[in-house]
Amino acid sequence: MNGVPLAAYLALGLFMFTAGVVGVVIRRSPIVIFMCIELMLNAVNLTFLAFARYQFSTAPALAQNPELATSNSIMGGQMMVIFVMAVAAAEVAVGLGIIMAIFRLRQNIDVDELNLLKG
Amino acid sequence: METSAPLAITPELLLFGGIATAAAMAAVGVVAFNNAVRSALCLVINFFLLAFIYFTLQAETLGIIQIVVYTGAIMVLFLFVIMLLNLGGSGLLQQKGDKRMPVAIALGVVLFGLIASQLLPGLMSVTKPLAPDNFGAPQNVGRALFTQYVIPFEAVSVLLLVGIVGSILLAKRRI
Numbered sequence: 229m230n231g232v233p234l235a236a237y238l239a240l241g242l243f244m245f246t247a248g249v250v251g252v253v254i255r256r257s258p259i260v261i262f263m264c265i266e267l268m269l270n271a272v273n274l275t276f277l278a279f280a281r282y283q284f285s286t287a288p289a290l291a292q293n294p295e296l297a298t299s300n301s302i303m304g305g306q307m308m309v310i311f312v313m314a315v316a317a318a319e320v321a322v323g324l325g326i327i328m329a330i331f332r333l334r335q336n337i338d339v340d341e342l343n344l345l346k347g
Numbered sequence: 348m349e350t351s352a353p354l355a356i357t358p359e360l361l362l363f364g365g366i367a368t369a370a371a372m373a374a375v376g377v378v379a380f381n382n383a384v385r386s387a388l389c390l391v392i393n394f395f396l397l398a399f400i401y402f403t404l405q406a407e408t409l410g411i412i413q414i415v416v417y418t419g420a421i422m423v424l425f426l427f428v429i430m431l432l433n434l435g436g437s438g439l440l441q442q443k444g445d446k447r448m449p450v451a452i453a454l455g456v457v458l459f460g461l462i463a464s465q466l467l468p469g470l471m472s473v474t475k476p477l478a479p480d481n482f483g484a485p486q487n488v489g490r491a492l493f494t495q496y497v498i499p500f501e502a503v504s505v506l507l508l509v510g511i512v513g514s515i516l517l518a519k520r521r522i
Contacts, residue, residue: 231359231360231474232354232357232359232360232403232474233470233471233472233473233474234361234470234473235466235467235468235471235473236360236363236364236367236399237404237475238466238467238470239463239467240367240370240371240400242459242462242463242466243371243374243459244370244371244374244393245380246455246458246459247371247374247375247377247455248378249454249455249458250373250378250451250452250455251377251378253376253447253450253451253454254378254447254448254451254452256426257383257434258416259425259428259429259432259434260377260383260386262425262517263377263387263390263425264377264378264387266390266417266421267374267377267390267393270393270394270397270417273397273413274400274401277401277404277406277409278404280404280406280482281404281405281476281478281482281522282473282475282476282477282478283476283477283478284470284473284477286477287477290477301495302478302479302482303482303487303488303491303496306406306408306409306482306483306488306491307491307492307496307499309406309409310409310412310488310492311499311503312488313413313416313417314503314506314507315422315503315506316421317352317416317421317507317510317511318506318507318509319510320421320424321424321510321511321513321514322422322427322510322513322517324425324428324514325513325514325517325518326517327428327432327444328428328431328432328517328518329517329518331432332520333422338434340410341450
C-alpha cells in the first residue's frame with residue numbers, strides 16, 4: 229500500500245509483541261499465557277510480511293535485475309509465515325493437551341502453584 | 348508514529364491507522380481482561396484485523412489462511428478448553444493486585460522504547476513497497492511452497508503428525 233511507511237507496520241508488530249511479553253509476565257492463567265504467546269507469534273508474522281512486501285534490503289539487487297521480482301526468492305517471508313502458523317497450530321494442540329492433563333491432576337491451574345519441577 | 352510531519356496523509360494511511368489502532372487496542376484487551384473468555388474474544392478481533400492488514404500488504408493468501416487457521420481453528424480450540432475447564436465466569440483465577448504488575452508494565456514500556464528507538468527512525472523513509480503486487484497470489488505462494496520450499500514443507504507435515512500423536516497421548520486418561 230503506497231504511502232504507509234514500513235516503520236508503521238513494524239511499530240504495530242512491536243506493540244503487539246510487547247503486549248504479549250507483558251501478558252506472559254503478569255497473567256496467571258496458563259490459557260491466557262498461551263494466548264499471549266500466540267499474540268507474539270502473530271506480531272512476528274506481521275513483521276515478516278511487512279519486510280517481505282517492502283523488500284527494502286534487496287532494493288539494489290531488484291533495480292539491477294527486475295526478473296528477481298517474479299522469482300521464488302522474493303517469497304521467503306511468506307513461506308516463513310506459513311511455517312510459523314503450522315508450528316503454532318502444533319504448539320497449541322500439545323500445550324492445551326498438557327493444560328488439560330494438569331487440570332485433571334490438580335483441579336487448579338494457577339501457574340504460580342505449579343512447582344512440581346522445583347529442585 | 349504514523350502521522351509524523353513529512354508523511355503525506357493518504358487514504359491508505361488513514362485506513363491503516365484505523366485498523367492498526369483497533370488491533371493494538373484488542374491486543375491490550377487480551378492482556379487486561381480478567382475473564383479468559385473476554386481475552387479470547389479480543390484475540391479473535393486482533394487476528395481478524397491482522398488478516399485485513401495482511402490484505403493491505405497484498406498478501407491475500409496468507410490473510411485468508413490467517414482467518415481460517417487462527418480465528419477459525421486455533422481460537423475455537425482455546426474457547427473449547429476454556430469451556431471444558433469452566434474458566435470463564437468464575438473468579439477461579441482472579442488476579443490479585445501484586446507487585447509484578449507495575450514491574451512488568453515498566454519492562455514492556457522499556458522494551459518497546461528501546462527497540463523502537465533503535466529500529467524505527469531509520470526506516471521511516473521506506474514508504475514504497477518494491478515486491479510485485481501479485482507476490483501474495485495463491486499461484487505464486489503455491490509455486491514457491493512446492494518447489495524451493497518443499498523440504499521444509501514436508502518437515503512441517505511431520506511436525507504436525509507428531510503434534511497429533513502427542514496431543515492424543517496427553518488426552519488419554521491412562522497411557
